[in-house]
Amino acid sequence: MSNLLELDQLHFALGDRTILRGVSLHLAAREILVIIGPSGCGKTSLLRLVAGLERPASGTITLAGTVLNNERTHIAPERRSVGMVFQGLALFPHLTVAQNVGFGLHALKQDERQHRISEELRSVDLEGLGDRYPHQLSGGQQQRVAIARSLVMRPQVLLMDEPFSDLDSDTRVLVRGEVLRILRAHGTSAIMVTHDREDAVHMADRVAEMRDGAIMGCGKAEDVLQFPDPEKGK
Amino acid sequence: MMAMGGKHRPFAGSWLFATVTVASVLLALPILVVITSPLHSAAPEWDHVVRALLPEHLKGSLLLLFGTLLPALVFAVPSAWLVARTNFPGRSFFRWALVLPLALPTYISAFTYAALLGPTGSVSTRIHALVGVKLDIMNMPGLCLVMAAVLFPYIYLPARAAFVAGMSGQLDAARTLGVGPWMRFRRVALPLARPAIAAGALLVAMETLNDFGAVKYFGERSLTTAIFRSWGGLYDLGSALRIGLVLLGIVALLLWSERRSRGNAAHTTDQVPLQRQRLRGLRSLLATLWCALVLLLGAGIPIAKILLDVFGGSITWSWTEVLPAFGNTLLVAALAAALTLLVAVLFTFRERYGARAPWSLHLANLGYAIPGAVIAVSSMALAGVVDRSMVLPFALIGSTGLLVYALTVRFLAVGNQPLRAALGQQTRALDDAARLLGASPLRAFVHINLPLLRPALLAAALLVAIDVIKELPLTLILRPxxxxxxxxxxxxxxxxxxxxxxxxxxxxxxxxGLLPVLLLDRMADGRA
Amino acid sequence: MRTLFVALSALLLLACGAPTTDNADQPGEVNVYTHRHYDADKELYAHFTEATGIRVNIIQAGDDELLARLEQEGPRSPCDVFITADAGRLGLAKARGLLQAIESPALKANIPAHLRDAEDHWFGLTMRARLLAYNKDKVDPNSLRTYQDLTLPEWKGRVLVRSAENVYNQSLMASMIAHDGPAIAEAWAKGLVANMARTPKGGDTDQLLAIGEGIGDVALVNSYYVGKLLSSDEPEKQKAKALLGVCFPVNGAHGTHVNVSGAGVARHAPNKVAAVALLEFLSGDDAQRVFAEANKEYPVKPGIPPSGTLAAWGAFVPDTLDLALLAKFNAEATKRMDAAGWR
Known part of the structure; x- marks a missing residue:
C-alpha cells in the first residue's frame, strides 16, 4: 500500500536544543493518526515541520509522491495542500465566521466562494452562523469553524494540534465525536497531536507515542498505549 | 512551550522585502553618518572634549535619565491603574486629561516653571516675601521633575491600555485566591504590563537624552548640551558627532535591555467584561487627589501660566502670522506622520515575516535618541552630496521633502514602537493559520495582522504628529x-x-496638539 | 490599503519636488539666512521691499546650523545674504569660503573700519557691549572699572553670569586671549567662577532679575537685554528695573568688549546686486535708527544716536580689537572656560 504522507529521518533543533531526533512516520489515505506524548516531546514541532512552518535540519517529507522537504527543497506552507487546526484555534477575531472560512478561497469568484463557504458551513452544522464573529460562538462552535476553515481548502492532510485542549470535559467528549464524524464524512487524512489518552483511543486509526523527540511505538491504540515498544516504530 | 524565533521561520523573500531593506538603509543613512563620524570627520578638539566635557556631561545625562524615569513611572503607572481598574470621582475626566501634558514641548514647560518657581519666579518671590524661604526649581532635581511631569503620558498610555485589556482572567484568578487589591496590582498586573511600561519608558528615556532647550535653560549639563558646546564653542562638529555616538551607545543599551525585558509574552484578548473596583471613602479621595496632582504638574500649571501671559498682558499678534504657521505645522505633521507610519508598517511586516532583520532596520530606529539638529546636519550632509552633483533638477536642501524625510528619521521609533508592541501581542498562530490557508506573507499581513493593529496604527500616527508639532531644531534649519x-x-x-x-x-x-492627544486617548485602550 | 500607500507615496514625491525657492535667480528677490529673530528685522525687510521692490525671503535658524547648510548647498545655494549676531561666526563663514568680497563705497562710508572685515567679506550692522548691571543700593560703580575687578575678593558670591555656552561670553573670553594670552585669560575666568553667586543658569534677562531678588549684586550681560528690560512694562520685571545701574568695564588698557551683528554676501549668491543693496540699506540711516530704537542695539553708523535708554548710561570706549580675532580664538576660549570650570 502506498502511503499518502511519508516522514523519513526528520531531525530538528531550535537553537542548541534538539527537538526531533530522526523521526520516521507514514500516513495512509483516509487514515487518522494520533501522536501522543507529554508536553515538550516535540509533537507540535513535528506538525509544524509537516506544515512547512519550520524547516527540518535533515530528513525528507513526501506528500502524495511530491517531496516537500529534503536537503535542497522547502515548499512554502501556502503551497503544500496541508491544513492545520491550531491549539487555541487561531480564528481571525476581526473576521466573521464566513470570512474566516472563506479566507483561503480569495482566488475564487465571488459566487463560487459563497457556495463553497455555505456548503462547508452546512457540513459542520454551522448554517446561519456565518455572520457571527468568533467571540460570539461557543467553544464547540469555534472548534468547528477552525476545522471548516481548513477543510474548505480540501487539503490532502489535516493537522490538528491539541484541538480540544481549551474545552471542558463534557464538551470535549461531544466535540470529539463531531470532529470525528466530520473527518470521516470528508474522508480526510489527518494527524492529530494530543497528550490525552482518551482522545487517542476515540479518534485514532493508529497511534504513535512520542517521547524526547523520538517515536517510541506505533500501532493500534490498545497496543501502543498498553505496551510501549521503542523498536516497533521503525 | 515553543520559542518561535524569527530566524527559524522560513525566509519568504520578495520584492517587498527588498523595498523594505532599501527604505531602511535610506533612513539609517543619517544615523550612519553619525556612527561613522570618527572615520570621516576630523575632531581636533576631541582630547579636550574627553578630558573636560565628557565626564561631567555623561554624568549629567545619566542623572537626568534616571532622575526623570523614576518620577515619570511614579506619575504614570499608579494613575493608569486607577483609571483603568477602579472607579472614583473624576475618573472619566482624568482618563483623557492625563494625556494632555503630551501636547506641551518640554522647553515651554521648563520656561513656565522657571518663571513661576525659578530663583526669580513670581511664585518664589512671593513665598520668599511671606515665609522667607527661597525656592529654586532650576537645578537637576527640578529639571527631572519638570521633564517627568510632561513626559509621563508616554508611559501612562501604554500602561493604561495594558491594564484595561489582556489581564482580566489573571486578575480574577488572583481575586479568587484571596489576594487583596494592592497585591493584585503588584504581583499580577504590574508584571503583565511590564512590556508596555518598558516600551513607554524607552520613549521617555530617548526624549530626555536628546532634550536641549530645557536642559540648557536650567543650566544643567548633558551629552546633548556637550554636543552644542563642541559644535558652537569649539567649532568642532567632528567632536560633536562623536558625542552623539556616545549618546547612541547609551540608547542602544537601553533598547537592548527593553527587548530582553519584553520576552516572548503573547497576550490573549479578554473574554471577560472589564470590572472596575469602586473605591470608597478615603481611598477614592486619595485617588482623585493623586490624579489631580499629576495633571496639575504636567499640564495645569504650565497651561495656566501660558493663559495668564496671553490674556493678562498686551500682546500684539497678527492672524496673518498665526494662520500660515498653524497650516504649516499641520501640513508637516501630517506628511511626517504619514511617511513614518508607512515605513513603520513596512518595517514591522519585515520583522514579522522575514528572517533576521537587516542591520539598517535596527539602526533606523535610533534616530529618536539623536538631537534634532544633529539629524538635520547629517541629513544635509547626505543631501548636499546629491545636490552638488546636480543629478536632480531641484535642490533637496530646502525642500519640504528633505524636511519630512529628516523628521521621519528622527521619529521612526515613535511610530515603530507601538506597532511592534501591539504586533508582539498577536499570536503567531494567526500568521501560520493564514499561511496554511494559502496566503502569501503580504496577504497574511495586510488582511490579518494589519486590521488587528488598527488602534496601534492610529496611536502611532498621532504620537508622531504630536512630536512633529513640538519639534524645533530640525524644522528650524531644514525648512524652506x-x-x-x-x-x-x-x-x-x-x-x-x-x-x-x-x-x-x-x-x-x-x-x-490637543486634537491628536484626545484622539489618541480614544484609541489607546485598543478598542477596534 | 495598497491605494492608500500609493496615494501617500505620490503625496510625498510631490512634497519633495515642490519648488520651494522658486525663481531664486529672478531679479527682485533676495534670500537671507539669518540667526537674528527680531521683529525689528522683519520690519526693516518690509521697508526694504517697499523702497526697492525687492522681495526678501528668510530662513531663520541657529548660526552653526545655517553655516552647515550653506556649506552643504555649495554652488547650488540659494542664499544671498548671511546674517548673524556674532563676529566669530562671520569670521568662520569667511574662513570656510562661504562669503565673497563686496566692493561698496556706501558700506565703507557707513561702517567704521574696525567693525567690518578687512577684506570686505562681512560688515558689522549693530553693536552690543558686554557690560555690567549692578544693584544701585549695594554697589559703587567706581569699584567696577575693569572686567578684572570682578575677580577681586570683595565680589565673592556676588557675580551673576550665564553659561559659558553663550556666544557673548565666549567672544569676551576670546578677546581677552587675543589681548593678554590664554594663561591670563584662564586665570581671569577662574577668578570669575570663584566669585559667582550661583552656577550659571537662565538667560541674560534672568541674571538681571536675579539682581532684583538679591541673589547677586552685579551681572555680566549684553547691553541689548538691559535696554529691553529697562523699557519693559511687565510687572515681574519692575523690581529689577528700579534697582539696576549700568557701567562699562574696560579690559585693562583696552575698551569695553563689543561684538557685532553683521552680514556678508554668500559666495554663490544668485542675487548679488540685490544682496549688496540690502546690506547698504541695513547700514543706512533709517535702518540704523530702527536697530537703535526698536531693538536697543548700538548703531554702527557714526552720527546715529543710540536709543534714549542706552544713551542715559553715558558713552563708552569700545575695544577696537580686530573682530576677526574673535573667530580665531573662540575654540581656545571655550577650552579655557571649560578648564576654569565655567559651566
Whole structure:
C-alpha cells in the first residue's frame, strides 16, 4: 500500500536544543493518526515541520509522491495542500465566521466562494452562523469553524494540534465525536497531536507515542498505549 | 512551550522585502553618518572634549535619565491603574486629561516653571516675601521633575491600555485566591504590563537624552548640551558627532535591555467584561487627589501660566502670522506622520515575516535618541552630496521633502514602537493559520495582522504628529524660505528672552496638539 | 490599503519636488539666512521691499546650523545674504569660503573700519557691549572699572553670569586671549567662577532679575537685554528695573568688549546686486535708527544716536580689537572656560 504522507529521518533543533531526533512516520489515505506524548516531546514541532512552518535540519517529507522537504527543497506552507487546526484555534477575531472560512478561497469568484463557504458551513452544522464573529460562538462552535476553515481548502492532510485542549470535559467528549464524524464524512487524512489518552483511543486509526523527540511505538491504540515498544516504530 | 524565533521561520523573500531593506538603509543613512563620524570627520578638539566635557556631561545625562524615569513611572503607572481598574470621582475626566501634558514641548514647560518657581519666579518671590524661604526649581532635581511631569503620558498610555485589556482572567484568578487589591496590582498586573511600561519608558528615556532647550535653560549639563558646546564653542562638529555616538551607545543599551525585558509574552484578548473596583471613602479621595496632582504638574500649571501671559498682558499678534504657521505645522505633521507610519508598517511586516532583520532596520530606529539638529546636519550632509552633483533638477536642501524625510528619521521609533508592541501581542498562530490557508506573507499581513493593529496604527500616527508639532531644531534649519511653524515662531521669541510674547504661539502648539492627544486617548485602550 | 500607500507615496514625491525657492535667480528677490529673530528685522525687510521692490525671503535658524547648510548647498545655494549676531561666526563663514568680497563705497562710508572685515567679506550692522548691571543700593560703580575687578575678593558670591555656552561670553573670553594670552585669560575666568553667586543658569534677562531678588549684586550681560528690560512694562520685571545701574568695564588698557551683528554676501549668491543693496540699506540711516530704537542695539553708523535708554548710561570706549580675532580664538576660549570650570 502506498502511503499518502511519508516522514523519513526528520531531525530538528531550535537553537542548541534538539527537538526531533530522526523521526520516521507514514500516513495512509483516509487514515487518522494520533501522536501522543507529554508536553515538550516535540509533537507540535513535528506538525509544524509537516506544515512547512519550520524547516527540518535533515530528513525528507513526501506528500502524495511530491517531496516537500529534503536537503535542497522547502515548499512554502501556502503551497503544500496541508491544513492545520491550531491549539487555541487561531480564528481571525476581526473576521466573521464566513470570512474566516472563506479566507483561503480569495482566488475564487465571488459566487463560487459563497457556495463553497455555505456548503462547508452546512457540513459542520454551522448554517446561519456565518455572520457571527468568533467571540460570539461557543467553544464547540469555534472548534468547528477552525476545522471548516481548513477543510474548505480540501487539503490532502489535516493537522490538528491539541484541538480540544481549551474545552471542558463534557464538551470535549461531544466535540470529539463531531470532529470525528466530520473527518470521516470528508474522508480526510489527518494527524492529530494530543497528550490525552482518551482522545487517542476515540479518534485514532493508529497511534504513535512520542517521547524526547523520538517515536517510541506505533500501532493500534490498545497496543501502543498498553505496551510501549521503542523498536516497533521503525 | 515553543520559542518561535524569527530566524527559524522560513525566509519568504520578495520584492517587498527588498523595498523594505532599501527604505531602511535610506533612513539609517543619517544615523550612519553619525556612527561613522570618527572615520570621516576630523575632531581636533576631541582630547579636550574627553578630558573636560565628557565626564561631567555623561554624568549629567545619566542623572537626568534616571532622575526623570523614576518620577515619570511614579506619575504614570499608579494613575493608569486607577483609571483603568477602579472607579472614583473624576475618573472619566482624568482618563483623557492625563494625556494632555503630551501636547506641551518640554522647553515651554521648563520656561513656565522657571518663571513661576525659578530663583526669580513670581511664585518664589512671593513665598520668599511671606515665609522667607527661597525656592529654586532650576537645578537637576527640578529639571527631572519638570521633564517627568510632561513626559509621563508616554508611559501612562501604554500602561493604561495594558491594564484595561489582556489581564482580566489573571486578575480574577488572583481575586479568587484571596489576594487583596494592592497585591493584585503588584504581583499580577504590574508584571503583565511590564512590556508596555518598558516600551513607554524607552520613549521617555530617548526624549530626555536628546532634550536641549530645557536642559540648557536650567543650566544643567548633558551629552546633548556637550554636543552644542563642541559644535558652537569649539567649532568642532567632528567632536560633536562623536558625542552623539556616545549618546547612541547609551540608547542602544537601553533598547537592548527593553527587548530582553519584553520576552516572548503573547497576550490573549479578554473574554471577560472589564470590572472596575469602586473605591470608597478615603481611598477614592486619595485617588482623585493623586490624579489631580499629576495633571496639575504636567499640564495645569504650565497651561495656566501660558493663559495668564496671553490674556493678562498686551500682546500684539497678527492672524496673518498665526494662520500660515498653524497650516504649516499641520501640513508637516501630517506628511511626517504619514511617511513614518508607512515605513513603520513596512518595517514591522519585515520583522514579522522575514528572517533576521537587516542591520539598517535596527539602526533606523535610533534616530529618536539623536538631537534634532544633529539629524538635520547629517541629513544635509547626505543631501548636499546629491545636490552638488546636480543629478536632480531641484535642490533637496530646502525642500519640504528633505524636511519630512529628516523628521521621519528622527521619529521612526515613535511610530515603530507601538506597532511592534501591539504586533508582539498577536499570536503567531494567526500568521501560520493564514499561511496554511494559502496566503502569501503580504496577504497574511495586510488582511490579518494589519486590521488587528488598527488602534496601534492610529496611536502611532498621532504620537508622531504630536512630536512633529513640538519639534524645533530640525524644522528650524531644514525648512524652506519663509516657512514658519508654531514651534519655530515660539522659539524665535523665546530665544531673545521675550517669553511672554512666546506664550501665544506656545498656546497654539498646545491647542494644535490637543486634537491628536484626545484622539489618541480614544484609541489607546485598543478598542477596534 | 495598497491605494492608500500609493496615494501617500505620490503625496510625498510631490512634497519633495515642490519648488520651494522658486525663481531664486529672478531679479527682485533676495534670500537671507539669518540667526537674528527680531521683529525689528522683519520690519526693516518690509521697508526694504517697499523702497526697492525687492522681495526678501528668510530662513531663520541657529548660526552653526545655517553655516552647515550653506556649506552643504555649495554652488547650488540659494542664499544671498548671511546674517548673524556674532563676529566669530562671520569670521568662520569667511574662513570656510562661504562669503565673497563686496566692493561698496556706501558700506565703507557707513561702517567704521574696525567693525567690518578687512577684506570686505562681512560688515558689522549693530553693536552690543558686554557690560555690567549692578544693584544701585549695594554697589559703587567706581569699584567696577575693569572686567578684572570682578575677580577681586570683595565680589565673592556676588557675580551673576550665564553659561559659558553663550556666544557673548565666549567672544569676551576670546578677546581677552587675543589681548593678554590664554594663561591670563584662564586665570581671569577662574577668578570669575570663584566669585559667582550661583552656577550659571537662565538667560541674560534672568541674571538681571536675579539682581532684583538679591541673589547677586552685579551681572555680566549684553547691553541689548538691559535696554529691553529697562523699557519693559511687565510687572515681574519692575523690581529689577528700579534697582539696576549700568557701567562699562574696560579690559585693562583696552575698551569695553563689543561684538557685532553683521552680514556678508554668500559666495554663490544668485542675487548679488540685490544682496549688496540690502546690506547698504541695513547700514543706512533709517535702518540704523530702527536697530537703535526698536531693538536697543548700538548703531554702527557714526552720527546715529543710540536709543534714549542706552544713551542715559553715558558713552563708552569700545575695544577696537580686530573682530576677526574673535573667530580665531573662540575654540581656545571655550577650552579655557571649560578648564576654569565655567559651566
Amino acid at each position: 524660505f519663509n516657512f514658519h511653524t508654531l514651534s519655530t515662531r515660539t522659539y524665535e521669541l523665546a530665544s531673545i528672552e521675550q517669553l511672554r510674547e512666546a506664550s501665544l504661539p506656545a498656546l497654539f502648539i498646545v491647542l494644535c
